[in-house]
Amino acid sequence: MGREYQWLLSVSLVLSLAACGGGGSSSAANPASAPESGSNTETDTSNNSGEQVLLHSSRGGHAWAEFCDGKPDNSPLLPHTSRQGRADRSRPRSARDRAYV
Amino acid sequence: MFSGQTTEYANFTDPTSISGSGSLFTITADAYNNLWQTWTGYIAAPQLPARPANYDYLISQRYGSALPLERNPYPLPGEDPNQTNGGSGQLPVAFTQLREADGNWTGQIGVKLCSFCHDGQLSTASAGQQAPVFGGAGTIGDFTVAFRDFAAAGLSPTFGILGGPLTIAPNRGTGAIDQFQIGFLVFNGGNPEEFTNDKILFSQAIGNIKSPPWWNMGHRVQKFHGAVLPMDSSRIDMAAYYPLAINDDPVAWVDEASYPFQIWAESLKAPAYPGPVNQSLAEQGAILFHNKNLWAASLNNPVPQPDELGNGSCASCHGVYSPRYANDPSFLADPRMAGIAANLVSMDVIRTDSVYADAQQSLRNADGSPNVGIEYNPFLECGIGDFGDTPNNESVMLAPPLFGTWASAPYFHNASVPNLWGVLDPNNERPNIWLRQSTPAPEGMEGRVVMGFDTDINRAYDHEKMGWKYTELDCVSGFPATQPLLNCNPIDPSLPSLQDVLGAIYTEVALLWNLPIDELASIPLVDQQIEARKVYNTNIYSQGNQGHDFTVVLTDAERRAIIEYLKTL
Numbered sequence: 001m002g003r004e005y006q007w008l009l010s011v012s013l014v015l016s017l018a019a020c021g022g023g024g025s026s027s028a029a030n031p032a033s034a035p036e037s038g039s040n041t042e043t044d045t046s047n048n049s050g051e052q053v054l055l056h057s058s059r060g061g062h063a064w065a066e067f068c069d070g071k072p073d074n075s076p077l078l079p080h081t082s083r084q085g086r087a088d089r090s091r092p093r094s095a096r097d098r099a100y101v
Numbered sequence: 102m103f104s105g106q107t108t109e110y111a112n113f114t115d116p117t118s119i120s121g122s123g124s125l126f127t128i129t130a131d132a133y134n135n136l137w138q139t140w141t142g143y144i145a146a147p148q149l150p151a152r153p154a155n156y157d158y159l160i161s162q163r164y165g166s167a168l169p170l171e172r173n174p175y176p177l178p179g180e181d182p183n184q185t186n187g188g189s190g191q192l193p194v195a196f197t198q199l200r201e202a203d204g205n206w207t208g209q210i211g212v213k214l215c216s217f218c219h220d221g222q223l224s225t226a227s228a229g230q231q232a233p234v235f236g237g238a239g240t241i242g243d244f245t246v247a248f249r250d251f252a253a254a255g256l257s258p259t260f261g262i263l264g265g266p267l268t269i270a271p272n273r274g275t276g277a278i279d280q281f282q283i284g285f286l287v288f289n290g291g292n293p294e295e296f297t298n299d300k301i302l303f304s305q306a307i308g309n310i311k312s313p314p315w316w317n318m319g320h321r322v323q324k325f326h327g328a329v330l331p332m333d334s335s336r337i338d339m340a341a342y343y344p345l346a347i348n349d350d351p352v353a354w355v356d357e358a359s360y361p362f363q364i365w366a367e368s369l370k371a372p373a374y375p376g377p378v379n380q381s382l383a384e385q386g387a388i389l390f391h392n393k394n395l396w397a398a399s400l401n402n403p404v405p406q407p408d409e410l411g412n413g414s415c416a417s418c419h420g421v422y423s424p425r426y427a428n429d430p431s432f433l434a435d436p437r438m439a440g441i442a443a444n445l446v447s448m449d450v451i452r453t454d455s456v457y458a459d460a461q462q463s464l465r466n467a468d469g470s471p472n473v474g475i476e477y478n479p480f481l482e483c484g485i486g487d488f489g490d491t492p493n494n495e496s497v498m499l500a501p502p503l504f505g506t507w508a509s510a511p512y513f514h515n516a517s518v519p520n521l522w523g524v525l526d527p528n529n530e531r532p533n534i535w536l537r538q539s540t541p542a543p544e545g546m547e548g549r550v551v552m553g554f555d556t557d558i559n560r561a562y563d564h565e566k567m568g569w570k571y572t573e574l575d576c577v578s579g580f581p582a583t584q585p586l587l588n589c590n591p592i593d594p595s596l597p598s599l600q601d602v603l604g605a606i607y608t609e610v611a612l613l614w615n616l617p618i619d620e621l622a623s624i625p626l627v628d629q630q631i632e633a634r635k636v637y638n639t640n641i642y643s644q645g646n647q648g649h650d651f652t653v654v655l656t657d658a659e660r661r662a663i664i665e666y667l668k669t670l
Contacts, residue, residue, distance in 0.1 A: 054425050
């Protein structure tokens with residue numbers, strides 16, 4: 001089995017087994033916090049003219065915590081839609097990770 | 102702390118209990134109720150001293166740990182905790198009363214050490230709110246003082262060692278939070294040869310740092326200020342609870358506990374800025390933050406241009422936040438990368454105090470290979486972070502995400518700059534020696550009790566400069582807290598003091614930093630010394646306030662706009 005198929009199989013297994021109940025799923029806001037919205041991917045951040053706004057913040061947190069917040073433990077996770085940005089493990093670590101400025 | 106047991110504890114008055122698996126860092130509720138008897142300012146007053154009516158509040162202030170909104174009970178004098186649902190006293194968030202497996206209360210109080218450095222408090226006293234903030238807004242705790250009190254009231258030698266004779270945190274709010282050398286020695290995987298490892302013994306002390314906020318954990322790829330570990334190295338989160346006493350498999354306990362903890366910590370959100378925001382000014386700031394090239398030719402930036410500049414803006418290092426830019430492919434390949442900050446920055450560019458970053462590199466061998474100790478250390482199962490992969494052992498720091506920046510003062514990794522204006526203006530608001538404002542003492546207790554840093558955002562927060570209000574101290578007039586000659590030069594602040602000699606020693610033999618050589622004024626023996634721990638002296642080893650000086654090219658108008666924008670993150 002080629003490496004590509006092994007990877008696809010791994011992703012499929014993860015998606016079929018994993019769910020929101022894996023390790024505690026509720027996002028926790030600090031008492032003083034009042035997040036104006038959820039994750040960047042789920043929030044309409046455009047203005048009336050359709051242009052993306054300048055001011056918006058997710059206030060940190062974690063994408064999975066936001067996705068799972070309020071969902072039952074057996075909720076299926078989102079399918080992996082993009083391999084963009086996935087590290088090329090065949091390259092030396094120093095070449096693929098370093099991002100000096 | 103240092104125990105996986107939440108039910109067992111060692112009692113130093115009963116030697117047979119010490120060889121068991123319980124924690125060595127607990128005290129009885131009786132001792133806790135008598136802590137006030139060790140407060141030198143309180144018991145020296147002319148009034149007949151008695152347990153203060155506002156005892157829980159005073160403890161919260163003295164140790165810098167917030168009182169939680171939920172019950173965190175302990176039994177008051179004369180109370181049976183199992184007849185009073187734990188008791189009617191309220192512990193601060195850094196402490197907890199241990200319970201048996203069947204739910205019975207033990208009346209024994211343990212320490213949640215992480216909380217002292219990582220949890221904070223933001224309050225509006227006028228509104229009667231004093232809410233703890235979990236995982237951030239910290240830099241207020243002083244566990245050294247708490248341990249000093251616990252040692253005295255509970256006759257505990259373990260608390261006593263960490264309550265002054267062995268320096269871990271020399272100041273209120275900061276400390277050697279991730280001191281690598283002690284980590285290698287304590288968590289050596291049963292390999293005593295670590296105690297003769299010359300890369301441990303003759304390496305550089307990391308000195309004093311603050312804890313980065315946990316609400317950024319989901320947006321940074323590596324842990325700690327200096328890219329020390331991959332973010333998914335959850336074991337390290339349990340380091341302060343690693344069971345030192347049990348003979349079972351302590352790593353198994355760590356694995357069971359650390360993953361749920363990290364999931365929780367990653368889910369935390371930064372608190373929203375509570376004041377009004379000038380939307381128009383903030384929008385101007387957002388444009389500057391994401392677009393202004395600090396190295397544009399016309400600006401003649403005195404800091405050498407980085408090799409990989411990006412667009413030269415704040416966002417190049419700290420990440421992209423505005424939806425307008427996060428959805429622009431010329432900024433991010435995928436908008437889901439918004440808020441991710443992953444740039445490893447050379448110290449030649451950032452130029453902040455380099456002790457922490459240099460200390461990390463001192464653990465590497467000359468050929469760049471890591472210290473052999475990583476093979477024994479169970480916390481390094483996922484490998485080390487990118488600090489261990491720099492060419493020629495170059496020192497680096499990881500640029501942090503900026504969520505909740507408004508609640509993260511003082512700034513830089515060592516908390517050396519009290520407000521964000523100083524971060525953006527290297528020629529101003531960089532006080533040499535400074536003192537953060539304290540909470541006013543309750544009426545009638547002025548001068549008798551140690552109060553914590555004031556976290557009232559109406560009273561103690563500078564909303565224009567974004568940070569906590571402070572008073573600058575002079576080396577001479579600030580005596581004894583400033584320790585002239587030892588920690589500052591009374592003739593000219595720019596001239597050396599004995600601290601420079603000590604710094605040279607700490608650079609070569611890390612563990613000497615843990616001796617209280619230069620903390621004569623702040624070893625917590627009496628209340629005056631505890632007050633001195635609030636003074637931040639940038640002349641002390643690792644506490645320099647220099648750097649980030651490429652921002653010198655900003656105008657004041659631009660600084661105001663960027664600060665207004667950061668209030669929205």
